[in-house]
Amino acid sequence: MHNTKETLEYIHSDLWGPSRVPSRGGANYMLTFIDDFSRKVWAFFLKQKSDVFSAFKSWKIMIEKQTGKQIKYLRTDNGLEFCSDEFNRLCKSEGIVRHLTVRHTPQQNGVAERMNRTIMEKVRCMLSNANLPKSFWAEAASTACFLINRSPSVAIEKKTPQEVWSGNPANYSDLKIFGCPAYAHVNNGKLEPRSIKCVFLGYKAGVKGYKLWCPENRKVVISRDVVFDETAMLPNLSLKDSSNKENQKQVEHQINTESTPQVSTKIENRVASSPQYSIAKNRTKREIKPPKKYAEADLVAYALNVAEDIDANQEPSNYSEAISCEDSEKWMFAMQEEMESLHKNKTWDLVKLPKGKKTVRCKWVFKKKEGTPGVEEPKYKARLVAKGYSQVPGVDFTDVFSPVVKHSSIRALLGIVAMHDLELEQLDVKTAFLHGELEEDIYMQQPEGFTVSEKEDYVCLLKKSLYGLKQSARQWYKRFDSFMTSHDFKRSSFDSCVYLKKNNDGSFVYLLLYVDDMLIAAKDKGEIRKVKAQLSEEFEMKDLGPAKKILGMEILRDRKTSKLYLSQKGYIEKLLCRFNMRSAKPVSTPLAAHFRLSSALSPQSDDEIEYMSHVPYSSAVGSLMYAMVCSRPDLSYAVSAVSRYMANPGKEHWKAVQWILRYLRGTTDVCLQFGRTEDGVIGYVDADFAGDLDRRRSLTGYVFTIGGCAISWKATLQTTVALSTTEAEYMAITEACKEAIWLKGLFSELNEDLQISTVFCDSQSAIFLTKDQMFHERTKHIDVRYHFVRDIIARGDIVVSKISTHENPADMMTKSLPITKFEHCLDLVGVHC
Structure with missing residues (x-):
């Protein structure tokens, strides 16, 4: 019954999301408000949950101004977005009574939940009928709300919400078919x-x-x-490669297939070979049947949105889809392999759930890895993942941090390998996280489809860490670290994921760990085989042979000339393809001098805001940043410049990103070249005074080389504003010396007797300031932490020397350079085509 007597007396609200596909405006969530008296609905589209409070506040002001009435009751769930301190304070100050649902009982907020479902059901049909991509879901939802407010509702005696709300009948003269x-x-x-x-x-x-x-x-x-033209629809505007006709054929095949019982039988027969599991026999291949009111001509349009995800991605999103798709047998085999691995590793024990304990849920994650066409078959992988987001801090986990090897350490080892012509091989740990020992009692539900017969009410008491748990990475690292130290390996004090072991003949074995990827280097292959054998006894390993690729970086060797090359050609080609820049015109430098980027170039007009909302700026900058971090010091200044405007980029900022991509288009073959050398670690440092146009902070840039090849580099804004060029250079030298100390310590642990590290700077005044121990007026304002460089230089740990600006490669880390100077800088740091 509809008992309320007044508009705004009772408001229902809920947040729908997250959407897998952001809207054209970048929204991931839909916030709805429903007036209980009129059942009128308002929808807001938000980028993040934290926007709920501001949306509610603006909506409240608007509605109360229009009606002259006050909101009395607000019903929501217990989401943090509705229960924040600022939200509670506003409701308390305005006298709004809160009605919160009990946990796990969404039916208590049934009006809002039902409305969200109604809206999204309409959205799916509207997008499908209009042949529009999923990114238009917000526009479809807004139109759905418009129509719902003008449609009769049983809850208000078959009147329309708009009529009850305003007192005037709805106007239908302007209604048109969505997507026409x-x-x-x-x-x-x-x-x-x-x-x-x-x-x-x-x-x-x-x-x-x-x-x-x-x-x-x-x-x-x-x-x-x-x-x-409401009698026609435009062709499919989807951004996917497959055409609309192909999608229709796939859907028609799913609807009309006659092989459903056969597929189901195959699955049941395979499972029957493992008697300890029981799978629901009534799960058969899904048959999509439209409601009777749909005409046959609309069959495909109705079914398209149901089968779209499976057909487009060829990867099921859950267990039900996996056992009902065309590749069900292969996915089932992949799940059985995963279960065998879990039982072999003794990952859990089946127990009764103790009183007062809660279970962590789990799900199946599926991945299809495409093989080489005509050579290698596609690989079907299934992974059982715990839903770690439901873990309670302090109860289910405490510490979660796990170290990984630094990229500088990887390049330092590659430099040593090339210098001494060492053997370099690679290993991968199968199901690495399953080897970690858990320190807490964690109970998990039995995996879907693999419930043990006659123990359906039992739960899994986890003994080993599982993918998805908060502490999995940390527990794996602790297990691996204890194993390595127990086999006479020493952990580096400068990088927790670098291990070394001294042999009887004075040679060393080096091992670098990045989660489950390992690089092993030694003079003799026999030593590497010995380490592999030790690791294989303890963990299930995959021997990848000579190192060829790690973390997206390709390793190429020319043993005859003692050269080793580090490249990201494959990654960069994928990057260019992803942002549609494969056919762009190449340019010669990462960032041209005419780009004067500042926050003043951020969007000002609504049209520009709308335009930038569809630009993948953050994604592009993040992808460029990974290339820069791994093997491309030439991108440092450019990436540093464009990454300052991630929060609110404008068209000019996007043009700068596209310029960088155009530079990569012409330099995909660029790589770092390591070789034999007697030189130690040499550093170059430079600063650009007040280079930031917004806050006038200076830019620090440094690069360290071994044998003329870059192993460490950085381009970053200084934390404080420098008052002079000398001060900016002085602070830059301090940052460079900190890195020099770390590199020198790392190489000394790796048994490399390097000369005293030299840092070259092109500012004579800054060099004098590092050697001058006197305290005077011009330096008293400089932060104390920058003065520690004086003690380092006085002890002779680091030598700071003058170098000509024309011979300082760190110049490219702080500013845009002419092509001739830029290419000379690349030669100085071993960046070659």
Whole structure:
């Protein structure tokens, strides 16, 4: 029964999300408010959960101004977005009574939950019927809310929410079919077309106009003068490679297939060979049947959104999809392999759940790895993953940090390998996290599809860590570390993931660990085989032979000339393909001098904000940053510049990112070249005074080489504003000397008797300041931590020397350079094509 007597007396609210696909405006969540009296719904589309409070506040002000009435009751769930301190304070100050649902009882907020489901069911059908990509879900949801508010509801005696809310009957004269072709009037010149073909996306709030999408220029258009063609739909606008016809064939095949019982029988027969498990026999291949009210012509349109994920990705998202898709046998085999591995490792014991204890849920994750066409078959992998987000801190876990080897350490080892012509091989640990010993009692539900017969109510008491648990990485590292130290390996005090062992003949064996990837280097292959044998006795290992690729970096060796090359050609080609820059025109430098980036270039107009919301700026900068960190010191300054505007990038910032991608387009073959050398660690440092146009902070840049090849580099803004060029250079020298001390310590542990590290700087005044122990007026404001370099230099640990600006490769880390100077800097640090 509908008992409320007044508008705004009772408000229902809920947050839907997260969406796998962000909307065109970057939204991941939908926030709804429903007035219990009129059942009118309002929807807000948010980028993150923390935006809920500001959305509620603005909506509350708007609604209360329109009606002259106050919100009395607010019903929500217990989500942190609704229970924050600021949210509670506002409700308390405004006299709003909160009604919160009991945990795990969403039915107590049934009005909002049902409304969200209704909206999203309409969204799926609307997108499917309009052949629009999933990224238009927010526009479809907004239109769905518009229609719901103008549709009769049983809860309000078959009146419409809009009529009950406003007292006036709804106007249906402007309603159009979502996604239909629309021709908007334009006036671009006397000889130009008078209209542009668009797609109808709904109704713009507060504007007497229609919201349209123009596929040609990929922009949203608001227009009143529109002619609609509601008898047709545009072709599929999806960004996927497969055509609409192919999708239709796949869906029709799923609906009309006659092989469903056979597939089901094969699965049951395979499972029957493992008697300890019982799988539900009634799970058969899904048969998608549209409601009777759908015509046969709409069959594909109805089913497309159901089968879209499986057909497009060819990877099931859960167990039910895995056993009902075409490759069900292969996925089932992959799951059985995973279960055998878990039981072999004695990962859990089946026990009754103790009173007061809660279980952690789990799920199956599936991945299909494509093999080489015509040579290697695709690999089907299934992984059982615990849902670690439900773990309680202090109860289910305490510490979670786990170290990984630094990229500088990897390059340092490669330098040593090339210098002494060592053997270099690679190992991989199978199911590495399963080897970690748990220190807490964690109970997990039995895996779906592999419930043990006659023990259905039992749970898994985990003895070993499992993928997905918060502490899995840490427990694996602790187990591996204890194993290595017990076999006479010494852990480096400068990098916790570098291990070394001295042999009887004075030679060394080196091992680097990055989660489950290992690099092993030694003078003799026999020593490497010995270490591999020891590791294989303790862990299940995969021998990858001579090192060829690690962390996306390709390792190439020329033993005749004692050269070793580190490249990211494959990664960069994928990067260019991902951002559609494979056919872009190459440029010669990472960032041209005409780019004067600042926050003043951030979006100002609504059109620019809308444009930038569809640009993958953060993703592109993050991808470039990984290339820079691994093997591309030439990108340091450019990536440092564009990464400052991640929060609010503008068109000019995006052009700078595209420029970097164009530079990569012409330098995919660039690599670091290591070779034989007698030189020690040499550093180069430079600073760009007040290079940041926003806060006038200076930029520190340094690069360290061994044998003329870069092993460590950095380009970053200084933490404080320097008052002079000398001060900026002085602070840069301090940062470089900190890195020099670390590198010198690392190489000394690796048994490399290197000369005293030299750091070259092109500022004579800054060098004098490092040697001057006198305290005077011009240095008293400098932070004490920058003065420690004086003690280091006085002890002779580090030597700071003058170098000509023209011979200082760190110059490219702090500013844009002409092509000739830039190429000379690359030669000085061993970056070659």
